[in-house]
Amino acid sequence: MQKATLIIQCPDQKGIVAVVSDFLYKHHGNILEIDQHVDQELGLFFMRACWELDSFGLDKSAIQEVFEQEIGLRFKMDFQLYFNDRKPRMAIFVSKLSHCLFDILSRYYAGQFEVEIPLIISNHRDLKRVVEAFRIPFHYIPMDKANKSAIEDKQIALLEENHVDFIVLARYMQILSGDFIKKYPNRIINIHHSFLPAFVGAKPYHAAYQRGVKIIGATAHYVTEELDAGPIIEQDVSRVRHHNTVADLVQMGQDIEKVVLSKAIKYHLEHKVHAIGNKTVIFY
Amino acid sequence: MQKATLIIQCPDQKGIVAVVSDFLYKHHGNILEIDQHVDQELGLFFMRACWELDSFGLDKSAIQEVFEQEIGLRFKMDFQLYFNDRKPRMAIFVSKLSHCLFDILSRYYAGQFEVEIPLIISNHRDLKRVVEAFRIPFHYIPMDKANKSAIEDKQIALLEENHVDFIVLARYMQILSGDFIKKYPNRIINIHHSFLPAFVGAKPYHAAYQRGVKIIGATAHYVTEELDAGPIIEQDVSRVRHHNTVADLVQMGQDIEKVVLSKAIKYHLEHKVHAIGNKTVIFY
Amino acid sequence: MQKATLIIQCPDQKGIVAVVSDFLYKHHGNILEIDQHVDQELGLFFMRACWELDSFGLDKSAIQEVFEQEIGLRFKMDFQLYFNDRKPRMAIFVSKLSHCLFDILSRYYAGQFEVEIPLIISNHRDLKRVVEAFRIPFHYIPMDKANKSAIEDKQIALLEENHVDFIVLARYMQILSGDFIKKYPNRIINIHHSFLPAFVGAKPYHAAYQRGVKIIGATAHYVTEELDAGPIIEQDVSRVRHHNTVADLVQMGQDIEKVVLSKAIKYHLEHKVHAIGNKTVIFY
Amino acid sequence: MQKATLIIQCPDQKGIVAVVSDFLYKHHGNILEIDQHVDQELGLFFMRACWELDSFGLDKSAIQEVFEQEIGLRFKMDFQLYFNDRKPRMAIFVSKLSHCLFDILSRYYAGQFEVEIPLIISNHRDLKRVVEAFRIPFHYIPMDKANKSAIEDKQIALLEENHVDFIVLARYMQILSGDFIKKYPNRIINIHHSFLPAFVGAKPYHAAYQRGVKIIGATAHYVTEELDAGPIIEQDVSRVRHHNTVADLVQMGQDIEKVVLSKAIKYHLEHKVHAIGNKTVIFY
Structure with missing residues (x-):
């Protein structure tokens, strides 16, 4: 139809x-x-x-x-x-952690996402074999901190060649420059592994463990120049107990991260998200 | 406004x-x-x-x-x-179990419900003192199985005198006759202490325990002549574990029952529920 | 037994x-x-x-x-x-907000809590009638900011006379002095209306609304001298949407607050909580 | 260690x-x-x-x-x-639906499961390419209803050759014979796409839609000869609304199914599940 x-x-x-x-x-x-x-x-x-x-x-x-x-x-x-005869074109940036990427690929394979994935970019080679089994081009672009701007230029050139509409950071673990972000306003979706605004920044599961919270969470949001402060698209949580170690929290958190990120992608694909300031209206 | x-x-x-x-x-x-x-x-x-x-x-x-x-x-x-200048008039039927009634009274007191409660009917005297502290008339009408029809006539007379729009069965533990139900189509809200359609009928927590389910629930629905088969308004659930006894399930279930019933009342009060057949459309 | x-x-x-x-x-x-x-x-x-x-x-x-x-x-x-033949003795401090208090009274009435409640202290008279219907002494002690220390002395005298083991702040809305807190280490339970550590301090629902979070929460914790930083006993959350106003959040939050606080009380009553630093071990 | x-x-x-x-x-x-x-x-x-x-x-x-x-x-x-130096050996049976299988593979890849997967058996060829990217042998054994017993003999021979300890039916869509099941008592884990005991049998999402439930679920259980009646290992649920179609329920349900099945596998792998009759004790 x-x-x-x-x-x-x-x-x-x-x-x-x-x-x-x-x-x-x-x-x-x-x-x-x-x-x-x-x-x-x-x-x-x-x-x-x-x-x-x-x-x-x-x-x-x-x-x-x-x-x-x-x-x-x-x-x-x-x-x-x-x-709907023109599917949005999504690029995925990924590092070594596979859980979010595989969840996206699983939905893509099953036809849950009306999307084209013309390319996946990674600063590591680890995930190449599986990605290619899904017949998606995999671009290995190693990070070079001394020359980050050149790396980003290369990434942006690839995105433009492939007419990418929006980008998903599937636990990419690298911070994009302000110049990169400005090119894709409210079109870069990140997954943060805490229930924002709690535990902004690095190592949120460690921080959650230290504080002794009884519930951990994850947050999908649009990337803005201020770290972890962009408009929130989706969040979810999971109950933890005193005997759970940081390693347990990391593993339990991955289950939340992948579902939250995939939901955010789906809302975005269906044009159900309006971002205004640091909030979103979501028609689901 | x-x-x-x-x-x-x-x-x-x-x-x-x-x-x-x-x-x-x-x-x-x-x-x-x-x-x-x-x-x-x-x-x-x-x-x-x-x-x-x-x-x-x-x-x-x-x-x-x-x-x-x-x-x-x-x-x-x-x-x-x-x-909204004419508040709906709600009657509550209750037996000895207090948790659903007290939750309703608590919300009524706090102004969460736009409602008049002209009367509460019970087949036991136990809850009279607390009900009256909320300044709501309490009618004690003992059950008489041999003469159920006369009892119901008395109840209906009270409802009509008080211009009641709808009735809430807050764990009333008695089955209404078909004649009574027909007078209030989609206007009697019951709370069933299971996740319908699982465990229809009496003693659902015992049945849930015997089956070894890992999650229990409660269901608010409009009463129809077929027992526990009316249109579902709201449901919720709670996780249980192997060490939980039937008594634990009963107590954990009460927390679900009261919240589910109060939500159903709120949707009904705000005219957000359309019943069609045994389903509901709910605009929340 | x-x-x-x-x-x-x-x-x-x-x-x-x-x-x-x-x-x-x-x-x-x-x-x-x-x-x-x-x-x-x-x-x-x-x-x-x-x-x-x-x-x-x-x-x-x-x-x-x-x-x-x-x-x-x-x-x-x-x-x-x-x-278990000596029930713990609990005092409740409350202000005008009734939802947490009524939830506690409802469980007390139903026999869910193995507890004595020798007194309820409030800085307002509003809740006196309902409290007394539950046959619990109600002490009205108006707040006097200029003379807070004398007020606290009066409260402590009452607590001691009544051999109180622990205190529940059921949305009490007043900050206790360090001297008061030191008398009851890990024996004062407070309910904070946010998912700590997010939104510490006053007006957390307003802050949650401004940040555009998709989930709100509540936290029961032991009171320590540092505000909202004591060991967390229990937390829970609820999903919110873009059309929910601050007033909606307040109302939805009350449903979480009362359940979270009552769970924390139950764990405490059953000696299931060990506080260590700002964390808790809970054997449930 | x-x-x-x-x-x-x-x-x-x-x-x-x-x-x-x-x-x-x-x-x-x-x-x-x-x-x-x-x-x-x-x-x-x-x-x-x-x-x-x-x-x-x-x-x-x-x-x-x-x-x-x-x-x-x-x-x-x-x-x-x-x-722990001898990892359990797990076989996976799968049909065309990929979501549960990919979730298992994703956790296997990430090291969340302490398991060997010596083989995956399917009655369709569809999933071969992706499975092999994970370097797991894929056996295509087409179903032949007229000759089901010979097919099962072939499957059992493969399982025995590979010293398989337990079997996961990852939405396999075929019913195993009593003889097969008897060989692996409490060692075949199935995922049923409803909140058992509601909606036993085929097409549970259709049945849930027709009944107008507000919450759907999925159940992982050990397979016994009586269909969908074996001991429940894990269950979870998801909220649905009146505007959700059967197709929506199927898609939302897949998110629950995969998480529930993977949790059940993890409990089984860690020897945390005791089955007794149609119940389970789970030490998590």
Whole structure:
């Protein structure tokens, strides 16, 4: 089934739902999903609508222009239109830890993600064989701290050649430069192995162990220049006990990390995430 | 703030969202919440809309008629209109077990429930003193199995005198007759102490213990004539271990029961539950 | 059934389990529960054993002395012995918020807690009527910031008169002085309305809302002089969504707070909590 | 570190903990983990003890005999002794669905499982390439309903050649014969895609959808001749909503299935599961 998805953000005012749903109705759109949210503090309106294209009265190529003229300009809308015949293109950055990567590959194989994965980039060779069994190109780019900027240029060139829409850091263990991050605003998803904002920074399981918490967690968020402070997309937790060692926490945490990261990827792929400041609206 | 809530159920067709939201818009309604759902199997459309009344262009008393003429008849809608200045009136039936009742009273006291509780009916005197400390009338009606129908007549008379909208069975431990149930379709909420449909009937914690399950649960549902088979409103679960006795399960289960029942009451009070057959649509 | 519970803490060495279980065996003790834990970092051994007294070969009054001579001194044990015919005596401090208090009273009424509650102290009169329906003395002691020390003296006098073993701060909203806290080391249980160590201090739900977390939590801990930094006894969490307001978070959080606090009380009552530094060993 | 694990099951009587821990103590065993449980209904005692071998006073090859003579015979114990230098050998049976298999492979790769996987058997060729990237032999044995017994003979021959200790049915979708099952009592782990005992049999997600439950689940259990009735090892659940289709339930369920199955495998590998009748004692 051919589908269109419309994502809207604009200053809140009365009547937006009526006008947008009337637009879809009068062009014979069969609505599949429709969600809206008003951020009262910021006075912002958010909407996501998804409808069948086959019976739609406007030509696919005309929708953007017609919607803008009829509605977008009037309501000062920031809007994007997506069609499901063009799958988003995702790059994965990975280091040696395999659990998040394998979870993503497992879902990709099973058809859970509507995505193209044109490349996986790693600073280690370890995961090459398995990645290639999934028929995805694997690029080994060793880290060179002295020359990080050249490494990033090489990475960015690869991303651009492959028309990558967004990047997933699947326990990549390297910090991206501000210049890199600016190229992909709200389009780099990281998994942090703590229940943010607790235990920001390195070795969060050690910190959780020292503090004696009874629950550990993981957080998927968009990467911003401030470390571990970007908009949170998804979190989950797991109960721990006094006899669990740091090594246990690391292992239990991996189960949370992989599920949380994969959920965040799915929301992003389905255009269900709106980031505003350091928060997100998620229509699931 | 004065608010109106409109609940709609009708055969699905294109344009309903557009027409309803346009109705609210043209009468200057400020939408607070709006949700819709299509049951594809049954071809049914469900909607809940909630808006501010103060600035609304139609007089409160005229809305029902105008909406029916302009939209309801055209789309063959089954719809209800509620105003928040009239709180729903809830009766509670209880036996000796106190945990669900006290949880409800605790939320009532704290203002979590927009509800009137004109009476509590019990077949035991035990809970009278605490109930009355909350300034709610307590009616002691002892059970008389030989004369159950007369008992129910007495209960129904009390409910009618008190203009009760719906009934909560807070671990009441008695089975209502079909005649009683028919008077309150989808308006009697029961808490069953198992994760339905597992362990239907009496002594579910014993059954769960015998089966060796690792998780127990509780289920809030509307009462229908078939025992424990009515539409499920809410469920939750708790992990158990091999060393837990039946007595432990009972106690752990009480924590689930009270939270599940109180959530179901809240959804019902806010007109967020649509029952269809033995399922529910819940807009939370 | 008469029961004894023995709580042991000592430097770790081989054979402690053998020696203690042999002690119980040779005096014909029927073990009901036995748990042990070694903190490898600190080199500390913890144990909790619970057995039937009726058939036990030592007189109840002799156990302490005999155990000390035979085992305690040899292993440099810090140990306590409890008998279930003497219920712990708990005081509750409360302010205006009722949800935690009512949850405790509900469990007390239902017999879930093996406890005496000789008094409840509040700086407001609001909860007096309900407390008294449970037949518990209610002491209204208004706060007087200018004269806090005199207020605390009055509170402590009441606690001592009533032979209180431990204190529960059921959303008390006042900070106790260091002098007060020192009198009850690891015997004051507080509920903090965040998932510590995130959102220490005042207004944690506001902070959670601002940060855009997807999960909120609550933490029961022993009170130490450093605010919100004492040993954590229990935590739990709840999922929130973008449309939840701060008021929603407060209400959802109350459901977590009351369950977490009541669980912590239960562990404490059953002598299942060992605090060491800012961590706890909990044998549940 | 060389470790021994002792698993005991015997009629309950006083002193077993004392005698066993004394045995370990007098031979200078450094206890790493020790757990016990009494099933009061059945009058059965269960114990698991794990200790360091390096400093142990008995020769590894002598422990079995010495323990039997000194303790086992006296207490009529059914006991097993395991050493961690011999990893259990696990076979996996799989069909086309990949999520459980990939989760197992992912943990195997990451070193979470102390296991050998000498072979994977499938009635389809689909998963061969990925399995072989993990360097595990893949045996394609197509199903032939007319000749099921010959197929099973072939499978059993392979299992025996490979000295397989236990079998995991990772969504295998075929029912094993009673004869096959009898060869591996409590040594075949299956994942059932419902929260047993709800929705026994085929198509549980369809049944859950039709019943309108608010929570779905998955169950790992040992296979017995009665379908879906064997002892439950692990269960977990996930919340669903009215807008979730059967296809959504299937996908959400896969996340639960894989985690539940992998946990059950881990408990089994660590000799933490005692099956008794249709229940399990699990020392985690």
